[in-house]
Amino acid sequence: MKLKGKIIAFFVPLLLVGLFLGGVSRAGEAGVTDDSILVGCSNSFSGPLVFPGTELVNYGLEIYFKHINDQGGINGRKIKTQYYDDAYSPQKAVANTIRLVEQDGVFAILASQGTSPVFATVKYLGEQKVPLLFPFQGVPFEGVAATDTALGGKYIFTAFTSYPMQTEIVLKWLVQKKKFKRIGMIYQDDKYGYSFRDPGKKFLGEMGLELTAAEPISRKAIDASAQVAKLKAANLDACLLVLTPGPGGMFLKDAHKVGWKETKLISSGPLTDEKFIILAGGVGEGVWGLSLWPDPVNSKIPGVVEYREILEKYAPGHVPNRFSLYGWFYAKLFSEAVRRTGKDLTRENLVKTLEGMKNWKSDIISPVSFSPTDHKTQEDGFMAEVEGGVFKPISGWLSIKDGKLKERRYKE
Helix, strand or coil: CCCCCCCEECCCCHHHHHHHCCCCCCCCECCECCCEEEEEEEECCCCCCHHHHHHHHHHHHHHHHHHHHHCCCECCEEEEEEEEECCCCHHHHHHHHHHHHHHHCCCEEECCECHHHHHHHHHHHHHHCCCEECCECCCCCCCCCCCCCCCCHHHEECCCCCHHHHHHHHHHHHHHHCCCCCEEEEEECCHHHHHHHHHHHHHHHHCCCCEEEEEEECCCCCCCHHHHHHHHHCCCCEEEEECCHHHHHHHHHHHHHCCCCCCEEEECHHHCCHHHHHHCCCCCCCCEEEECCCCCCCCCCHHHHHHHHHHHHHCCCCCCCHHHHHHHHHHHHHHHHHHHHCCCCCHHHHHHHHHCCCCECCCCCCCECCECCECCCCCEEEEEEEECCEEEECCCEEEEECCEEEEECCCC
């Protein structure tokens, strides 16, 4: 079922709603009945992250769950979903999450989005012992260890490579591989932006360099010309763009207007997607960025081919992109964990199953392994360059091992 701002997928019968109230179902666990599993999240179906939110839910999670349900579900249970729009607002995210847990009775929160909205819900979910699975954000959950039951760390499984690690990978690649020395940054003036800026200063300092210039910008800004002027004047070798797609596109346009060509611009986080380049109005050729996902349109990797085929089946003509691929991947990982857990599906058993997964191959990204002390899904990425409006690989898979940059071959 497509969702276009109407944030409910798969009708939940009133009988089940009544059972969910109070948090107990016929199977003895919230969100689980003999024939269904209810999951959901608060996400951005409006506001600055409307495109990522709509894509990862409507054309990622929903498409995969439709595919699974049409095959009979998992261990005799079909996946049902409930979503609410928070428009990237932490306050709305909290209200939505409480509603999901206490009124709808979801089994788990799956693929919520946005650093500030996600972090606003962590304490509550920890208190309720509700799994927070694969949120679309990369700020580390500092002080919340995977073994920490009291703070909810036991129930948190992160998604993609953390922002500090992304920063370390990019900076070490720029300095060690490309011999750049003067590096700057424009960053969103909030927790998201600081999670790149502060590690950036640290990692450059370890290499005997400094962040040559750093300019903050509000996520609601409608003009970046002042920041462009200051950064251009700094005579940079490279400038990292720590922005959401809308402001990122605006920055590229403003940079193009003043003829800023001597500095290599580096996209980060959600900017390394073709939507960002489209929003820039065709002036993004040559931009570099760290990509965590293969090219969703052209990759021949088996898992990506499967994603495209099933996307076309349930949403004919919809253009593949990294955000819907993200939702697809994590719906698939969640479903695999549910399958392995078996009929006795409880939150505790699901966590135990996830912690026992070793080298699970998705044929999309590197094999996934978890443990009781490690709940991170991904810790690598590859550098890509915009060519013909598409991000194309210009490095192998990059990761950090014992503080050193490692590279292995990228295979399509």
